[in-house]
Amino acid sequence: MSTLERLTFPYKTVTSSSKPLDVYVDVYPPQSPSNVADAILTGPRVPAVIYFHGGGLTVGNRQSWFPTWLHKRATNAGYAFISADYQLLPPATGHDIVQDIGDLLAYVVSREFVAPVVGNEQHFTFEIDPEAVVVTGSSAGGLCAYIAAMHCVYPKPKAVVSMYGMGADFFSPHYLTPKTKPFFRGREILDPQDFPDFLHHNHLPDAPSFESLQPIADSALAYHPQTYHIPGYPANPRMLLTRLYLQLGVFIDYYTGVHENGGISLPLRAALESKPAFGENDAEYIARVRSLVPPEHHSLFTQFNISADWPPTMLIHGTEDSAVPVQESRSLKRHLEAAGVEVELHEVEGREHSFDYEEGAEDLFGKAVFDKVEEFLARHIGRKGA
Template identity: 25%
Template sequence: MISISPDITALYKEIDGSKITADIYVPPQETGSLPCLIIIHGGAWMVGASSMINKDQIKDCLDRKWIVVSPNHRLCPQVDVLEGPMTDIRDFLAWIYDGNLDKELKNAGLEVSVNKDKVMSFGTSSGGHLALSLGYDVPRKVVAIYDQYSPASFSDQSWRKKQEDRTPPGVKIDLDLAQKVFDIKPIPTTAGVGLEGQALPPDFSDPRQAFTFSTMSRGGVVKAIYPKGETEGYQKVDPVLNVTSDFPPTMIVHGTADVSVPIHLSHALFKKLQDAGVESEMVEVEGAEHTFSMKMVKGDATWERQRLGFDFLEKIIARKS
């Protein structure tokens, strides 16, 4: 994977002491009004950071002459997924539409601006869920969405299935230590560990990592990130429950060997999109596991399959010219 650094890191939101930033990448030697792609990192809404996204994918998008922005968000479980990650990412979208990204670009001496009719979203795993959340319950939606193996259908029983392989054999996580994650203030917006290709074992002396991996091991992710869902339901947070005929055009790419987020969840989302008449496509990557985005090698079969998602976005925005 190539090494690439953001041109700008901007503060887009501050709340209760949490300073939330976004990395901004600009295609070199470009001027004028350009499309903008929001890329959102994965990490079960509890770990990860904007720096942990695939840099080859960023380069691919820059070569398409797109501005690329990757926002951080507050991490669960000190705040639930609706009030934390979803609200932050939606506020980031509004921040762009309100012209604040243009101001950052201008202040940096860059001669580019955002084409507000060509703002798109893309994310992997939990980032895919957040990318989908920009297609409903927002004043102005993104124009198209690319979802890579995102969690959806929160009522599905696969969410309650234990993932005991998340902890190495013989390792016992200190659950009292894990609960100390709730004592950390302000709420973190980055974590120095991710799930996208993260090599085990993690550092279980860190309360956040101990909490995240122990929660996944016992099948408790949905309860941890949205506890009120058990009594109130998931209408506000589940994209599957919010697909309507005016949902943005959406591409789904999912690996057939994904055991963390089974592919049938994406099948269910795709069916909802198709039934609602939403322009949508789904690509299955044969033999690919969860987090393949960080494990693939540029130019291999998986790389070429997932690039179809960016081609889909390009097709949609081409109509806006």
């Protein structure tokens, strides 16, 4: 089988008060022998699997927590695999990320890609078929996939695959309730004083304004050495921001960018505290919280944007996930079913967040999880005879 090189492009440029910021995407051409063997095909339209990285929307880049298992299955099946950066909170908000995702999808279906073949002078030229695009993501990347499902019209995603995606239920204690005891993998409670540049003064009195932060779309993972007083502790403070915002119960304020008058987490928290038991008057509760969120931010919330037009969806979630509770995927499944959308949820018993990156993950989850994703992709964007 011939091997094609990864292609990297800036899919948009963000202007700021200092210098323009290029936002990048990596395009991995299909490795299917039927498409690549001669390496001289010109202009075929190929299906694409678009992947969004995790990191709580605050950290990471297109190569962070890279899903090798998904990349391999996609490209071997004859699909392009696409991994993209997007702007990070803060200073970005969810609105910036919505724009990024729309710009990305429009970009990848608007151009022709020329992939050099490793080891010879031939090239493979291809385009992305706008009728065969699947959006996928892990954790916060799952939320990005939901955003694409909610808002992208051309190309409209053919299907969605979410690995323990966040943001399917922002109106829960996980996002709204302040925490004083370890809640994520038993790790320590953070001291807000250690993050003055990333907190609004509502959440840390006299904090420096993070309005001076410049747009960023690539924040690589970095760790302290094992000799550090907490061996292997994150050296990039952005790696801890989502955990900090969840600890303070204010993630939604940073996601929406609403900090005036104390933000919107406080009234949402009050509504949550008066909510009936889970499953009782759920629609009534959603209507109430909808009235508390300013209308200009409704587009950011999955629960406000589910309709029969939502693409077929596969949800995968570990039952012991402490970063994104499995109840989020269960809730989304329930709402999608109510809207008449094809949806399946695969719960992985006893597994934590990011279980698919564990050592030996292919042996542990290959048949039970990864192959099911491959089959789902084939049903929705596979080509007979490819």
